[in-house]
Amino acid sequence: MTIALITGGSRGLGRNTALHLARKGVDIVLTYNNNRAAADDVVADLRAIGIKAAALPLDVSKAATFAAFAEVLAETLKTLGHDALDFLLNNAGTGTHASFAETTEEQFDQMVDIHLKSTFFLTQRLLPLLRDGGRVVNTSSGLARFSLPGYAAYGAMKGGIETLTRYMARELGPRGISVNVIAPGAIETDFGGGAVRDNAQLNSFVASVTAMGRVGQPDDIGAAVASLLTAEANWMTGQRLEVSGGMYL
Numbered sequence: 001m002t003i004a005l006i007t008g009g010s011r012g013l014g015r016n017t018a019l020h021l022a023r024k025g026v027d028i029v030l031t032y033n034n035n036r037a038a039a040d041d042v043v044a045d046l047r048a049i050g051i052k053a054a055a056l057p058l059d060v061s062k063a064a065t066f067a068a069f070a071e072v073l074a075e076t077l078k079t080l081g082h083d084a085l086d087f088l089l090n091n092a093g094t095g096t097h098a099s100f101a102e103t104t105e106e107q108f109d110q111m112v113d114i115h116l117k118s119t120f121f122l123t124q125r126l127l128p129l130l131r132d133g134g135r136v137v138n139t140s141s142g143l144a145r146f147s148l149p150g151y152a153a154y155g156a157m158k159g160g161i162e163t164l165t166r167y168m169a170r171e172l173g174p175r176g177i178s179v180n181v182i183a184p185g186a187i188e189t190d191f192g193g194g195a196v197r198d199n200a201q202l203n204s205f206v207a208s209v210t211a212m213g214r215v216g217q218p219d220d221i222g223a224a225v226a227s228l229l230t231a232e233a234n235w236m237t238g239q240r241l242e243v244s245g246g247m248y249l
Contacts (some may be wrong), residue, residue, distance in 0.1 A: 003027040003052075003082045004229065005073065007060055007122070008092025010039035013139075013184065016222030018042060020105060022049040024230050027080055029073065031058035031092065038157060052080045060092045060118035061110065066125040084131040087229045090119045090138045100152040108153045115157035120164060133176040135229050138165050140183040140240065155193040158183070164242055169238030178237035182225055185244025187216040211246025220245070 008014040011032025018028045019042075032039035032055055046053035054076050058069050077083065081133050093115050096107045116161035118137050130136070138191035143151050144158040161179050169179040186206040197203070206215045212220055224243045 001025065001027055001052075001081070002086035002230075003029065003077065003080065004087035004089060005029045005085050005126070006089045006091055007030070007031045007058065007118075007149075008033070010035055010055065013218055013221045013225075014091040014188065015042050016218040017091070017225045018046060018053075018222075019049070020222040021087075021229065022046045022051045022053070024226060025051065026087070026226075027082065027229065028050040029056060029076055029080070030053050031056050031060075033057070033059050033092070051131070054064035054080060058092070060122065061113040063117055063121045064114070066122050069122075070125050070129065073126070077129070080172055084134075085126065085129050086131055086134050086161070088123065088126060088130060088136045089225060089229070090123065090136070092118065093139065095151075095154050097150045098153070099150055103153050110152045111157045114156075116160045116164070119161050123168065125186065127172075130177060133234070134178075136168065136172070136177060136179040136181070136223055137228055138162075138163075138168075138181040140181045142183055142185040142242060142247050143246045144183060145242065151210070165240070166238045173237060176234075178234060180228060180237060180239045180241065182228065183240060183242040183244070184217050184221045185210065185242070185247040187218060187221060206247070209248055210244070211249050216243070216245055 004026050006014050009018045010032035018030055043053045043055050072228050138161050140158040140162050143155040144162055165179055165181040172179055203215055207213055223244055
């Protein structure tokens, strides 16, 4: 049996990926920030599929807590019958929307902590728990390739994660650990207040600039990430895979 850690697994794309991995027989540890009830619901859904699952609290914006989290994770893995992680999905995150001219230093620093710094230092802290031959998937965005007004800080963090992914792949390669980055397009989730899902005008606009003629669904991303983690793709590392339906081609 294999096991994955999914940060931000209590909702959205993290939750969806957890369900797809569970259907492939992968045990799951997911993290949540403050909504324990939602995390418990996901764990119940995962266990109903027939795999082992647990939820742990983690605020990815607070790197000082990562050492303590790693200790709790190690004990949780033992409880679930595992001695190491096979897969790590750095998924937790939130967005900010402000023009370049109006973005505050506080907003920028928040994006650094939540996205770039957490991907760097949480993965670093978990290296002793990651099995040789394991797999890491980081999360970027289509906004690292194309530009939309209001997302300068967010897009910059995702661009940094893409560069970081290549460095991680190079340095973890000797352990047989592959590191790739997935870049979703606009998806109908509650991310960003659910604008893509709930705003009909925005939804129609995204569909109009997407080759496949619609906005993305959580299953589009969850299935892709699960396949990337579990497929026979050991020789692929340091790669960016955009799952956007061909947005802004």
